[in-house]
Amino acid sequence: MSIIEIRSLAKTFGKIQAVRGIDLTISRGEIFGLLGPNGAGKTTTIGMLCTIIRPTSGSGLIAGFDIAKHPTQVRQKVGIVFQDPTLDTILTGRENLQLHARLYGIPRRERKAWIEEMLALVDLRDRADDLTKTYSGGMRRRLELARGLLHRPAVLFLDEPTLGLDPQTRARTWEYIRKMVQKEETTVVLTTHYMEEAQAMCDRIGIIDAGKIIALDTPDNMVDALGGDIVAVRAPAPPVEALGALPYVSAVQCAGETVEITMKSAPLHLAEVLSLIPDVASVEMRKPTLNDVFIKLTGRDIRNETAENGGGWVETIARHRQKGT
Ligand SMILES: Nc1ncnc2c1ncn2[C@@H]1O[C@H](COP(=O)(O)OP(=O)(O)OP(=O)(O)O)[C@@H](O)[C@H]1O
Ligand SMILES: [Mg+2]
Structure with missing residues (x-):
């Protein structure tokens, strides 16, 4: 649905x-990533x-309510964690949640229990009565997540929920999100620059x-569509054209002394590929990732390093397409 x-x-x-x-x-219960x-417009x-x-134009329905015609109903259905911090830092963590509970009309008799539940979910019970200006960045982000979830929205929008958090806190934040999705069948729409996540x-x-x-x-289909494995070869003068002409090679990208070759069934073809490259210093084989998909499609790295990498990759692919390979 x-x-x-x-x-x-x-x-x-x-x-x-x-x-x-x-x-x-x-669909309901889906975790959808906007990358x-x-x-880009996220x-x-x-x-x-x-x-x-x-x-400016077009339409959107959230849980059956039109975003232009029924904004009040839509707001009741959604929770949001903004890209930029929006906590009231002169309030305590608990007070921030109490304010939100009142704004969203959570029934008085439910408020306390729901707030305690959220504080527990994000591990902030022992700091709940401290002013949020004394929180670390990660704690503030967790409190914002708790606030976004407090009124049990059907759809939760998370704009860069883990930006600037350390890897451990990022992992835990995702854990909270996953728990909540399972518990409430919440639909999550998120943006992130962390491709692995x-x-x-x-x-x-x-x-x-x-x-x-x-x-x-799906992420798996996107990665599969890239066409197999990536073999990175360090060599001073790789024959890019010859490599690109091999029938099982879908892309060749040069970055400095390394050439990255995307190919089907790399273990089967590796010997032939290497026989074409003089003075090989090292070889590495890996499965493509979502970051490779992103670079291929947008021509740049997710962190906007527009540089040589992305451009080169796309140009090479375009060249191969023209050749019909
Ligand atoms: N209030 C505004 N007034 C004018 N231009 C705006 C406004 N908000 C966004 N834009 C422009 O719209 C474009 C899309 O911005 P948006 O914030 O949606 O990007 P994003 O994908 O979220 O980027 P980021 O990854 O940097 O957060 C940008 O060119 C931005 O400058
Ligand atoms: Mg943004």
Whole structure:
């Protein structure tokens, strides 16, 4: 059953076309990742779905309510953890949650229990009565997560929920999110720049670039579609054209002294590939990751290192396509 339905959703700020017509259906209980480089339109899309930003055109339904016509009902259905921190730092952790509970009309008799439950979920019970300005960054992020979940939203939007957290806290934050999804069958729409986490967490991923969704699938299918294994060979003068012409090779990318070759069944073909490359210094074989998918599709690394890597990869692929290989 779909809980989010977006049709031709678009937003223009003056001359900037931040979102250029997005179509997307998300099912109940799904963890959906919206990935894209800086400025791709992720926060704007989430803002429109949470009714904070008014769309220029198109429509969106959340749990059957229209984001333009029924914003109040939509707001009751969604929780959000913003990209930028929004806690009231002169209140304690518990007071922040109490304020939110009142704003969202959580019945008085339920409030205390729900707040305690959330504080326990994010391991903040022992610091709940300290001012949040005395919290560490990770603790604040956890409290924001608890606040986003407090009113038991049907859909939770998480815009970079783990940005700036240490790896251990990131892992635990994902654990909280997963627990909550299982418990409440919450639908989660998240953005993140941590590709490994998106790959591990998300049922499906939409890659957004320049305001449009350019790929939509499960992480596994996306990675499989890259075509096999990646073999990285360090050598001073790899014969890029000859390698690209091999029938089982789908892409060749050069970065400095290393050439990365994407190919089917690498163990089977490795000997032939290496026989073509003079003066091999080292060879490494790995499975492609979501980051490789991202680089291929957007032409740049997720962290917006637009540099040589991404560009080179895409150009090489384009060249091979032209050749019909
Ligand atoms: N209020 C605004 N006024 C003008 N332009 C805006 C506004 N909000 C966003 N934009 C522009 O819209 C585009 C998309 O921005 P958005 O914040 O949605 O990107 P994002 O994908 O969330 O990026 P990031 O990964 O950096 O968070 C950018 O070019 C941005 O400058
Ligand atoms: Mg953003």
